[in-house]
Amino acid sequence: MGAYVLKRVARSILTLIAITMVVFVLTHLLGNPVAMLLPADASNELLNYTRHSLGLDDPLIVQFQRFVVDALQGDFGPSLFQGVSSRDLLVRSLPATGLLAGTAFIFASVIGLTLGILAALKPRSWLDNAVSLVSITGVSIPEFWLALLLIVFVAIPSNFLPTAGYGTPLHLILPAIVLSIRPLGRIAQIARGAMVDELRQPYVVTAHSKGLPVRTIIRRHVLKNAGIPIVTIAGIEVVDLLSGAIIVESVFGWPGVGWLAGNALRAMDFPLIQTVVVWAALVTVTVNLLVDLSYAWLNPRVGNQ
């Protein structure tokens, strides 16, 4: 088990190093960030001056050294437009995203798991069909569209739900609902599938025949065994919440990391872009690591392989 953990951690670190390489290639070798940053009719002097002031005319190896030092500090320099350290900007927007994504995740997990388990207990019932409908709608609906519909048809007529902004619990309601809808659908789908598969296993029949109540069978045996696919999907959802947050925060003007990322990308504020991307990768790799380690806990065979 210890060796497994060590190996898995080492792989995460390697992945993270590879990711920062990809970010370097993306931002320094692909395309021409300076041309994207300046208006189309910018003079050559201005282009050269900007390139120089950003250090993009240095030899590639020098740029790479600087990039590595920046990456280790998790900060690629001050934002081009706000003049503040990119890492500080990021850290400042973390609480907002944490609140939004955390609320959405809890909501999606609780409702999604409940719906999935209930549907699995009565396959092909009306409840099962309704859960299928909810989950396929959840994974198909574009978040930005749902968000705008809620603003137009709920928030504006309601007169008390805010259409955008941050600060009170009321502001949290609509963004959290929109952000949770896709993970909710997928968690329900996966939970249902995992439970249906598990309920067919011979040990469930055995438990039934020796007279254990259904409730006990599910709580003691089935849930833990059905846990692996559910934990996987929950891990994926945490990462996907970051993607969703870019859109949802942009629509609702929610001052989190997604909003920051969207603005940085549109403005080609690339110290900020690099900072956000590297931090997002760090979070993703950490979540994936935790998911894999929780497998080993749920299924001891994994750790011994």
Place this chain on the structure above:
Amino acid sequence: MGVQGLDVEVSVQRPSRGVGMRHSAGRLLRLLLRDKIATIAALFLLGITGVAIFAQYVAPHDPLLQAIPDRLQPPAWVEGGSPGHILGSDQLGRDTLSRVIYASQISMFVGWVVVAITLIVGTTLGILAGLFGGWLDHAIMGTTDVLMAFPGLLMIMTVSAVMGPGLETVIIALSVRFWTSYARVTRGLVLALKEADFMVAAQVVGGTRRHVIRRHLLPNILSPLATLMPLEVGKVMLAEAGISFLGLGIQPPVSSWGLLVSEGRNFISSAWWLITFPGLALFATILSTNIVGNWLRLATDPIHRGRLGE
């Protein structure tokens, strides 16, 4: 079992193409017609594809034709609407229905082209990784690990922003993201098939590597990969709409459904139809690809076939 026996095994197990494919297409169609919801979804997809292809004959107006006196008209059935603009008009008097119809071309085109690219690239790399193993496997799978360690939308947006948004960039950025799922699925299939009796037999009787791949491996992995396509198209269309909505995807004057919603956003308090209808078209299309995709996966999976009533 002698060599003679093996030979018979091989010819029996060899997946037949041509006739076999047609037969299974007919069987699939019969199965489909038994599932009402999947049939409706498939018909909708067929219809929307037809509308996209024949946009210039179907659309009532030129999608770029401005008519300032007609601006911001609500849909025809709402008070103040006119039958000339069934789904209303935008801030420049352009016809919403016509714009939604023309936008379907870009949305559908991006979806299918990206899935075609990722199918080819992902399958090729997946086969290489699965067949040859070793460092090649590590390199290819390591790359998918790295690409999947970014939040998807963030990576697509970054590629798009760095390369300069536009149709080609959108296709490249989405392809970079989505080939990984095909590569992983293909590798898994290849690893499972590599040890199958008929593959081993084909090698034992002296089939060359090229022959074994073309006649025995490919036919067996193509159908599971093809059944993944509708689900992938849905995911790609959703991602395209997302980045276009955020201004980092398709750029005007061409339009996609996501971009139309984005443009309508400035008028949400006065013109609800500008965001509602393009989004509805997008949602209905993605919903249909997911319904058809889920159905297709069940219909072609031997374990689940019984559930669909065959």
